[in-house]
Amino acid sequence: MNRFLSSPWTKVVVFVLSLVPLGVLLWLCWQAYQSADPTEFVTANPIEYITHYTGDWTIRFICFTLCITPLRMLLNRPQITRFRRMLGLFAFFYGCVHFAVWLFLDPRQNTIPAIWEDIVKRRYITIGMLALLAMLPLAITSTAGWVRRLGFKRWKRLHKLVYLTAIAAVIHYWWLVKSDIRLPLMYAAIVAVLLGYRIIVWMRDRKRKLSDPRAPQPTASTS
């Protein structure tokens, strides 16, 4: 298991797997492009489909990223952390595609005032923008160079912004569905468990520290 997790090939496999959703989408678009019949696409409303598809994968990759720390601690395998940056960057990547599709293809006037009006007037779009923008500094500072420049402690504090992204993404989903909240509810539950785990660990460590100030540093740091 350890050898598998530490192998450079595992990273390649995770990378390729993370590209599969994009590949499937491009394949579907290519098929529709090749055929003269627009109904050849999965649905009669391709723009809506692609918007939802990329949004779904963004929130999934946010969840995958948030799974890393609990998995590492529960399985006691520090090597798992190796995949965190890549998964986080894929969340950002799918988020950007989602944003670009909305920006250029959404059925509204493609003027800057109309786009701005959408962002400030529609609360689900406002919070979706917040979720994406909170990922931007994380993506920029995801390199080893930035960890050094900021110092590990500050870098780690900054990267807690991902919690904001996760919560904002769930609210974004919740606010945009018409009435069937089953899927947003599912993501809310997943994010609640993933963040709840961190709160429990944090409280446990704090209690330990309070009861014995000379105790060794918490074994598990959450981020």
Add this chain to the structure above:
Amino acid sequence: MLIRKPADLRYSDVTPKEVYLNRRRFIGAGAATLGAATLGSLALPSAALATATVNGLVKTGPYHNLGDEKPSSKATVTGYNNFYEFGTGKEDPAVNAPKWKVPAEWTIHIEGEVMQPKTLSLDQVMKLAPPEERIYRHRCVERWSIVVPWIGFSLSTLLKQVQPTGKAKYVAFETYYDPKAMLSPREAGIPFPYVEGLRLDEAMHPLTLLSFGMYGETMPNQNGAPIRLVIPWKYGYKSIKSIARIRFVEKEPPTDWGLYSSHEYGFYSNVNPEVDHPRWSQKEEQRLGGGFLGQGTRMPTVKFNGYGAQVASLYSGMDLAKFH
């Protein structure tokens, strides 16, 4: 497809038994050889089999094709539906609704503020007037639109069968609800049975269509079989599907989406680019089925969905932002 003379076409006949049996056999064979029943139903679109040709279709008249529009493809109109009873995804109704069998003894109850309540069978309703083809634009509140060649006649033809009392100001409609075959209100997030309503003058307007078919055939299940309303100047959810009950009432009746969220879905729900939905602008729409990724088919939305010349007078003097 079985073609019969209009006189002996009864609604209970529209799904020929042989066709059903054949389909069962086909699916059975598919399951046996391929080990997957879904393959059978995929290979043979059941929706196409559950309909029958409507004979004696009148393709003229003042309302046949007001906008001189080209209908959307049948695949688009029957494959992309909002019919929450059969699933909240756009592709769900095309998969789930064909499995539901329209009860053979379908009746429509007309009751409430009328001199004499009436219960009509579907056959009786369909014989009230010759079936007309009406090519209407259909604009969904979600900003997509299609053009549908509906079959039916003005709702007023049916409503005139009863005598409303002086108190009748509105007409309320209710969809058939079968909890065993359909989603629960908890799953869908909206109340069932689905209810809708119109002001009496809107209900009596000749454009308001009582429809039991499309594309020359009886109504596919996912589009609201066996009989539904089509109100072309209002957002799609006003055009209630699978009607079981019609009630003349004195006060403005509740509407399903209005019960869910009244500030998002008003009673009137006239197509209006000047009044935004709280969550999106209504200025533009996506005409479905137009080329790769629908490019070039985004268009400005027109007030009353382009039927202003016919219906704007119904709302003269009303603040349509307030009464949205």
